[in-house]
Amino acid sequence: MFWKIDCFVGTVTRSITPIASAVFKLGGKPVFVSHVEEPKCERCGQNMDFIGQIPLKSPLKFSKRFAMAYLFMCPGKFDERVGLECETWEAFSGANAVILQEDHGRALIAEGPHRYVDYEVRLQRLPEPNVDVTDERISEREAAQVSEDTKIGGVPAWLQMNETPACPMCGLPMRFVAQISAEPDGPLPADTWDAVTPSSRRWDDATPAVPVTRSSRRWDDKNNHAFFDFGDVGLGYVFVCARDCTNRGAFLWQCS
Ligand SMILES: [Zn+2]
Ligand SMILES: [Zn+2]
Numbered sequence: 679m680f681w682k683i684d685c686f687v688g689t690v691t692r693s694i695t696p697i698a699s700a701v702f703k704l705g706g707k708p709v710f711v712s713h714v715e716e717p718k719c720e721r722c723g724q725n726m727d728f729i730g731q732i733p734l735k736s737p738l739k740f741s742k743r744f745a746m747a748y749l750f751m752c753p754g755k756f757d758e759r760v761g762l763e764c765e766t767w768e769a770f771s772g773a774n775a776v777i778l779q780e781d782h783g784r785a786l787i788a789e790g791p792h793r794y795v796d797y798e799v800r801l802q803r804l805p806e807p808n809v810d811v812t813d814e815r816i817s818e819r820e821a822a823q824v825s826e827d828t829k830i831g832g833v834p835a836w837l838q839m840n841e842t843p844a845c846p847m848c849g850l851p852m853r854f855v856a857q858i859s860a861e862p863d864g865p866l867p868a869d870t871w872d873a874v875t876p877s878s879r880r881w882d883d884a885t886p887a888v889p890v891t892r893s894s895r896r897w898d899d900k901n902n903h904a905f906f907d908f909g910d911v912g913l914g915y916v917f918v919c920a921r922d923c924t925n926r927g928a929f930l931w932q933c934s
Pocket of ligand 2: 845846847848849850919920921922923924
């Protein structure tokens with residue numbers, strides 16, 4: 679038996695109108711509680727895409743100091759020979775950013791374009807066993823209680839190895855805050871991936887990782903199906919320092 683850890687699992691739905699308050703949401707534009715930030719990729723210089731924002735005080739308290747976390751990721755720079763140049767999957771690579779803000783009572787929304795429509799996240803409290811899912815000693819029953827959906831709290835449903843980042847300031851393992859599924863519109867039809875992105879399935883092979891191709895994006899647009907570029911139907915993981923050392927959180931993603 680393992681102790682349970684509190685967790686809120688999300689049901690993600692497209693919002694008809696933009697969400698303009700500091701709630702948990704995916705896509706749309708960030709609603710800053712302190713000041714507007716527009717991070718650029720440190721690798722390629724492009725403006726990063728806004729992926730989502732996560733409250734750090736409620737329903738779970740992750741920070742004494744910071745009220746919100748804002749997640750950004752480089753749209754990626756494609757190169758036919760070597761695949762994706764910007765390491766969006768790696769914590770502190772400079773190709774993604776988790777910006778933490780203290781609550782200054784504002785609700786600031788930047789001008790300019792955004793890549794994704796707004797997605798509302800409705801939360802349901804579903805505590806999870808406090809386990810490392812990569813630990814082979816845990817039972818299947820326990821592993822099955824760890825949600826692979828978008829969620830706040832709980833434990834990461836690692837698709838590969840446990841990659842809990844260390845805080846760049848204090849060196850301690852960072853605290854898991856949220857998990858984001860790559861498919862806010864729900865799963866794509868299974869055969870679609872085989873049809874349009876066979877190359878992206880080679881992620882674990884010895885050959886260089888090939889990102890989701892441009893052709894699959896056109897398919898998405900046509901069918902009104904958006905996804906975040908976390909490899910092949912991956913999961914993104916957001917962390918903060920439990921000691922509030924820094925106003926930068928960590929983000930990384932994995933795919934199976
Ligand atoms: Zn980049
Ligand atoms: Zn720290």
